[in-house]
Amino acid sequence: MKTTDLxxxxxxxxxxxxxxxxxxxxxxxxxxxxxxxxxxERDDAARPGSPSQIAADKTLGLLGIHLEGTAREWSGTAFHYGLATSWAPVYALLRRTTGLNPVAAGLTSGAAMSLIVDEAITPLAGFSAPNRAYPAVTHLRGFAAHLAFGLAVATVTETAWAILRRRPHPGR
Structure with a gap:
């Protein structure tokens, strides 16, 4: 992979x-x-709050920072979008290193985000209730939404690569 690609x-x-x-x-x-x-109702009862907000509160709390009001809300939003922007390169990495087509790479990156972040890290870090507290449909909804995330990352990335003429070539 070239430095310019990175x-x-x-x-x-x-x-x-x-x-x-x-x-x-x-x-x-x-x-x-x-x-x-x-x-x-079961889903709402299980949820202790926004996982992004809980993550922001806990992480900033470790640094001795305790926000309130609008600043606190912005920190949760920043964590939410920060996770999304930090996960998006997984798609490019898959495309550039595995030879997967855009749909397969998009679905794989979205599925991986759902399984690693939502189903493992988030409950283990205490950013959500344990997985068993939620109905099965909650997990399926999250999985489907993250598949859509992966496909949307693929669409934006592939479009940008086409415009910039930086699309990966098979065998490269």
Whole structure:
């Protein structure tokens, strides 16, 4: 992989991650709304709060920083989008090193994010309730939303690569 490819990907990734999150959020909300009232109630009862906000509060707390009000809300948003922009390069790495096509790489990066971040790190770090506290449909909703995230990252990245003529070539 060339240094120029890495630099190009480093510039594209934040845009791809932000855009993909903006695409994922309404899908996740729509899937939530389609759940039964009983399932939504169980989901809501299990959730101790926004995982991004909890992550921000705990992480900043380790640094002795305790925010309130709007600053606290912004910190949660920053963690949410920070995760998205830091995960987006996984797509480029898969495309440039494995030979996966864009759809397969997008689905793989989205699935990996769901399984590693949502299903493992988030509950283990105490940013959410344990997995078993949530109905199965909650996990499926998150998985589907992250697949959409991966496909959106793929779309933005592939479009930028095409414009910049930086698309990976098979066998490269």
């Amino acid at each position: 630099l190009t990907d480093a510039v594209i990734a934040p845009v791809a991650g932000y855009t993909a999150t903006k695409a994922m959020e309404p899908l996740s909300m729509k899937l939530y709304q389609l759940q039964s009232d009983k399932t939504r």
